[in-house]
Amino acid sequence: MCGIVGIAGTGEAAPVILEALKRLEYRGYDSAGIATLVGGHIERRRSPGKLSRLEAVLREAPLPGRTGIGHTRWATHGAPTESNAHPHATARVAIVHNGIIENFRELREELMGRGHKFESQTDSEVAAHLVTDNLDKGMTPDAAAKAAVARLTGAYSIAMIFKDHEGLLIGARKGAPMAVGYAEKESYLGSDAFALAPFTNRVAYLEDGDVAVISGPQVSIFDAEGRPANREIKITSASAALVDKGGHDHxxxxxxxxxxxxxxxxxxxxxxxxxxxxxxxxxxxxxxxxxxxxxxxxxxxxxxxxxxxxxxxxxxxxxxxxxxxxxxxxxxxxxxxxxxxxxxxxxxxxxxxxxxxxxxxxxxxxxxxxxxxxxxxxxxxxxxxxxxxxxxxxxxxxxxxxxxxxxxxxxxxxxxxxxxxxxxxxxxxxxxxxxxxxxxxxxxxxxxxxxxxxxxxxxxxxxxxxxxxxxxxxxxxxxxxxxxxxxxxxxx
Structure with a gap:
């Protein structure tokens, strides 16, 4: 199972996302990556292998930016290479994805027919191009995300950031878990409460079909019909301190x-x-x-x-x-x-x-x-x-x-x-x-x-x-x- 972390924050996102991804290593993974907004543009750092390799990449080429997404990947479509690692991106959007998009082949062929060029072998990249296609039609980011998610079949969760939209983070869930974390000046997306444990214990869980639109500390959630939805904010028992070997080797x-x-x-x-x-x-x-x-x-x-x-x-x-x-x-x-x-x-x-x-x-x-x-x-x-x-x-x-x-x-x-x-x-x-x-x-x-x-x-x-x-x-x-x-x- 992949791990997802997203931050719309006030400080540099990449170092915090990296530490959060380390807490999700127990899920297993074969590659990892982070994307942030730098001067309004999307920048990525990705690497196959352990998070220590991604950490080395970030030391060589630091990644500033206050809005970002991170991902640990366990390959299902495509080998564990840098090009197949998440986040996947176009010039306008970057996405991280957990799960399987069952109709990705049909969507990929359709999008390629309209001039989209793919760089990976994954099913996940389709989501980035589908959102971009909607943006190119003049849709707003939240409308583009909702329209794209409506066309995806399978069980998945997705988090996205958008060019020129500092502080905007959008998440969607269908079949795979996705949680929203709440803090005083920041908001977060994560694949579960443990992904968010270093930041907050105030968490709301998205329901199937939900789309969460985050703008800094403001969170709006919409159900599968596009209607505003209230999801209960719970105080979770997840603790970052619990994800520790406690003196044991394993x-x-x-x-x-x-x-x-x-x-x-x-x-x-x-x-x-x-x-x-x-x-x-x-x-x-x-x-x-x-x-x-x-x-x-x-x-x-x-x-x-x-x-x-x-x-x-x-x-x-x-x-x-x-x-x-x-x-x-x-x-x-x-x-x-x-x-x-x-x-x-x-x-x-x-x-x-x-x-x-x-x-x-x-x-x-x-x-x-x-x-x-x-x-x-x-x-x-x-x-x-x-x-x-x-x-x-x-x-x-x-x-x-x-x-x-x-x-x-x-x-x-x-x-x-x-x-x-x-x-x-x-x-x-x-x-x-x-x-x-x-x-x-x-x-x-x-x-x-x-x-x-x-x-x-x-x-x-x-x-x-x-x-x-x-x-x-x-x-x-x-x-x-x-x-x-x-x-x-x-x-x-």
Whole structure:
């Protein structure tokens, strides 16, 4: 996933954008770039490879200007070269883009037929030329941006700056997240709250089809129909300080060792140790569980394996018929949902495109939608009927660890609540299960003390050509998750 940062500020933008992009390195990238307005003209610095290379380019050729955009790119169309790196620009506009423009070939051919010359192999550059084409027709920047976005198909977010328009920053969102940051004298665009964490904790999230027009500290947001829209400004929990290895060699190592604490936080939210019992969380949750004729669980990747474990728990503890499906498959089927059904969607980021699309389909078909997410301000959290947050904190490592165990903690509490609501568990059984669940953080901490044994085991299998994970019952999805982790990290 690409990282986007935009600033309409009062000081030099490039150094600040560079530091913000460093905080987004965890997303993975193969090239990076920054564009600013210098004397009203667009100037760019781009480089393949690490941000340190872009930093060296900026030392050799500094980039002044108070209005700018920056980007870290993970190649989808075109190799990781300087010409394919963002920002893409014409003489009149520069853009950075996250996602995929599905109809870029048709648009590219159309624009080339009108004399536009392309310098990259990317789908993203089409957006810059489409906006320019509209500007050449006499449109204002905001009208040109809105008209261009209306013609793009796919899932994406875009940020733009314009020649001779100091302080003007325009962002658009369709399917990929985009946030607006608010400060006293400046405004920002970012791919998420972490992109904006160094600048502000006052953030509004754009909805699908929204276009944000920023002029210095002034922000105007328009919906897909072009009508002025108010998006709630939230005080986010994202902190620049949290994007730190905390003395560990890797983010993943840090996050593995955070598990006792964050699983404890998640359980503390859902369980009352005085009982112990499951707390009343999620407005309407128990009523939905009590009457549910079936529960559909859907997610992708690691979150899907967490959901598969949850399936065993809901069936056993709640006496609830459960179907689990990968969101990328569920969204392209035409699933038949039952009357009074509930659908549960699991996502760390809350922005997983397939999971969000599956949630929307289930909601349109009359299901009560429930979300287990780690980012409370995310699209999935905003669109679900009931939200069950996890408290893993930011997960920077590409291979999920603490988010997975926190998902399991929330699902376990949720399954106990289902059993109570449906009359399948007695008060004594609820107390026994909750007491056992509250011991999980201590057991995780005890296990992590065995680092020497774990390291020795790692050495023993490091040269293996194949590793077979086996499990039955609820251990089956755990085996699948373990296999996924080993493949992600070791490439065995």
């Amino acid at each position: 983010f993943m190592a840090k996050e593995i060792h955070e598990q006792p604490e964050v699983v404890g936080h998640t359980l503390a939210h859902y369980l009352d140790p005085a009982g112990p019992t499951v707390r009343q969380r999620g407005v309407g949750l128990r009523a939905a569980l009590a009457k549910a004729s079936r529960l559909t669980i859907s997610a992708c990747g690691t979150a899907y394996y967490a959901g598969m474990v949850g399936k065993y728990w809901f069936e056993k503890l709640g006496g609830l018929a459960v179907e689990s499906d990968v969101a990328s498959e569920l969204r392209y089927r035409d699933p038949v949902y039952p009357k009074d059904g509930a659908a549960l969607f699991v996502s760390q980021s809350g922005e997983t495109a397939d999971t969000l699309a599956a949630l929307r389909d289930a909601k349109a078909k009359g299901q009560t939608t429930i979300a287990v997410v780690n980012v409370a301000e995310s699209s999935i959290a905003r669109e679900a009927d009931i939200v069950l947050p996890t408290y893993a904190g930011p997960e920077i490592g590409v291979a999920s660890t603490k988010a997975f165990t926190c998902q399991l903690a929330a699902l376990a509490a949720f399954a106990i609540a289902a059993g109570v609501a449906r009359g399948k568990l007695s008060a004594a059984e609820e107390k026994h299960l909750c007491a056992a669940l509250l011991e999980a953080p201590r057991h995780i901490a005890e296990f992590l003390k065995q680092e020497d044994k774990i390291a020795a085991l790692g050495q023993a299998i490091a040269k293996a050509s194949d590793v077979l994970y086996m499990g039955r019952g609820q251990s089956f999805p755990l085996a699948m998750e373990g296999a996924l982790k080993l493949k992600e990290i070791s490439y065995i």
